[in-house]
Amino acid sequence: MINKENLTQHISQQFNAELEEVRSHLLAMGGLVEKQVNDAVTALIDADSGLAQQVREIDDQINQMERNIDEECVRILARRQPAASDLRLIISVSKSVIDLERIGDEATKIAKRAIQLCEEGEAPRGYVEVRHIGDQVRKMVQEALDAFARFDADLALSVAQYDKTVDREYKTALRELVTYMMEDPRAISRVLSIIWVLRSLERIGDHARNIAELVIYLVRGTDVKHLGLARMKEEVQGPGKAD
Amino acid sequence: MINKENLTQHISQQFNAELEEVRSHLLAMGGLVEKQVNDAVTALIDADSGLAQQVREIDDQINQMERNIDEECVRILARRQPAASDLRLIISVSKSVIDLERIGDEATKIAKRAIQLCEEGEAPRGYVEVRHIGDQVRKMVQEALDAFARFDADLALSVAQYDKTVDREYKTALRELVTYMMEDPRAISRVLSIIWVLRSLERIGDHARNIAELVIYLVRGTDVKHLGLARMKEEVQGPGKAD
Numbered sequence: 001m002i003n004k005e006n007l008t009q010h011i012s013q014q015f016n017a018e019l020e021e022v023r024s025h026l027l028a029m030g031g032l033v034e035k036q037v038n039d040a041v042t043a044l045i046d047a048d049s050g051l052a053q054q055v056r057e058i059d060d061q062i063n064q065m066e067r068n069i070d071e072e073c074v075r076i077l078a079r080r081q082p083a084a085s086d087l088r089l090i091i092s093v094s095k096s097v098i099d100l101e102r103i104g105d106e107a108t109k110i111a112k113r114a115i116q117l118c119e120e121g122e123a124p125r126g127y128v129e130v131r132h133i134g135d136q137v138r139k140m141v142q143e144a145l146d147a148f149a150r151f152d153a154d155l156a157l158s159v160a161q162y163d164k165t166v167d168r169e170y171k172t173a174l175r176e177l178v179t180y181m182m183e184d185p186r187a188i189s190r191v192l193s194i195i196w197v198l199r200s201l202e203r204i205g206d207h208a209r210n211i212a213e214l215v216i217y218l219v220r221g222t223d224v225k226h227l228g229l230a231r232m233k234e235e236v237q238g239p240g241k242a243d
Numbered sequence: 244m245i246n247k248e249n250l251t252q253h254i255s256q257q258f259n260a261e262l263e264e265v266r267s268h269l270l271a272m273g274g275l276v277e278k279q280v281n282d283a284v285t286a287l288i289d290a291d292s293g294l295a296q297q298v299r300e301i302d303d304q305i306n307q308m309e310r311n312i313d314e315e316c317v318r319i320l321a322r323r324q325p326a327a328s329d330l331r332l333i334i335s336v337s338k339s340v341i342d343l344e345r346i347g348d349e350a351t352k353i354a355k356r357a358i359q360l361c362e363e364g365e366a367p368r369g370y371v372e373v374r375h376i377g378d379q380v381r382k383m384v385q386e387a388l389d390a391f392a393r394f395d396a397d398l399a400l401s402v403a404q405y406d407k408t409v410d411r412e413y414k415t416a417l418r419e420l421v422t423y424m425m426e427d428p429r430a431i432s433r434v435l436s437i438i439w440v441l442r443s444l445e446r447i448g449d450h451a452r453n454i455a456e457l458v459i460y461l462v463r464g465t466d467v468k469h470l471g472l473a474r475m476k477e478e479v480q481g482p483g484k485a486d
Contacts, residue, residue, distance in 0.1 A: 060469075063468075063469040064469075066468070066469075067466055067468065067469065070466060071466070074330065074334065077320065077330060077334075078326050078327075078330055081324035083321050084321075087317065087320060087321055091317065091320075091337075094334075095341070098338070098341065178431060178432055178435060181424070181428070181431050182428050182429070182431050182432075185424070185425050185428040185431075186425070188421060188424050188425050188428075188431070189421055189425075192421060223310055223313060223314070225306075225309070225310065226303075226306040226307075226309075226310065
């Protein structure tokens with residue numbers, strides 16, 4: 001027999017299952033995107049055009065995942081009319097997929113440059129920097145997703161903080177490559193390809209930071225976008241806490 | 244006297260007013276962003292570092308507008324539990340502000356390059372291309388916003404279609420500038436600044452296209468992201484229609 005209380009409980013269990021499902025779909029998409037970043041960087045460094053081609057082909061899957069998760073979010077908003085933390089979860093998921101999809105796009109751009117460099121011959125400089133910054137931003141993506149999985153605002157904060165390090169190293173690498181171009185103008189086109197790759201990696205770091213900010217919004221209820229790191233830290237750890 | 248019918252009508256009028264308000268806030272933000280793009284390009288071409296500085300300062304206002312509109316959308320979702328086209332409106336607005344904010348970011352990047360070129364001396368090439376592509380993408384932003392204001396899916400489609408033209412011209416400009424760098428390596432740093440500006444403009448075109456896709460979603464109810472222009476056209480104009 002279904003009485004009213006049972007029914008309410010039943011609906012709420014089903015609702016929770018839907019929320020859990022959309023979150024797990026986001027994490028699955030995130031896992032694939034993270035792999036794409038890793039594969040694109042590996043393809044570039046190993047001059048593996050087969051792997052680069054694979055990255056390009058998988059991008060369609062990521063786009064499809066974005067569409068599906070978007071649909072799930074709209075369906076939940078329309079049918080379940082979530083409030084409070086449930087609503088924040090749906091908002092965070094529906095914004096995070098945008099960032100994940102763009103990280104996927106940047107991975108595809110890196111893969112295209114990898115293929116181009118396989119044809120033109122390798123660039124004389126910049127691979128160390130690509131590997132290094134590539135590792136950093138891949139880790140940022142991974143930790144932003146971990147933070148989402150565990151509702152961990154502290155981990156999200158550390159991802160956002162780390163973005164500054166990436167930006168600094170990106171700028172240093174860029175200056176060195178521009179200097180090199182002046183010394184060896186014949187390599188301009190190939191060095192420029194490496195510069196585009198570094199730019200894509202730096203953008204991936206920005207998107208990971210965006211996801212981290214959404215995790216803080218989800219867990220703490222405050223929109224920390226554009227607030228700056230000091231204010232963000234206060235929101236996560238409380239005011240006046242030592243570093 | 245308030246009876247139940249009056250109350251329902253009263254609530255629905257208030258709800259409509261809120262929807263109208265959030266849409267008008269989006270359009271106001273869009274107008275400011277469009278002005279930022281225009282001013283940034285003008286600052287670069289006229290070597291006007293004062294105007295460039297102004298663009299950088301106004302970016303904070305745009306960020307604040309994004310936060311406010313976001314808050315409005317969350318409030319409406321939580322209190323009004325919109326469905327169907329009302330829900331699509333809120334979703335389109337809350338995604339469009341992300342693109343508008345990023346267009347604002349790109350305008351700020353262009354302004355920074357303008358200031359840098361004021362200090363380093365002007366680049367030997369690329370201003371014609373910056374003006375031309377700058378005009379094109381500013382127009383795309385303007386028309387994407389017009390399409391939003393008028394619920395005009397056909398205009399939105401033409402914005403999305405135009406993005407291909409911008410991408411093509413961007414690539415041509417890039418090739419020419421790379422060739423020029425090889426001929427005059429002393430100009431590499433300054434020409435690279437122009438290349439970054441063109442890249443920002445091309446990104447602005449992408450964001451305008453995203454907004455156009457959201458207008459189509461809003462008006463037609465179909466998510467046309469990643470569908471390709473042919474399918475997008477079918478969704479807007481119906482299948483099998485001649486060009």
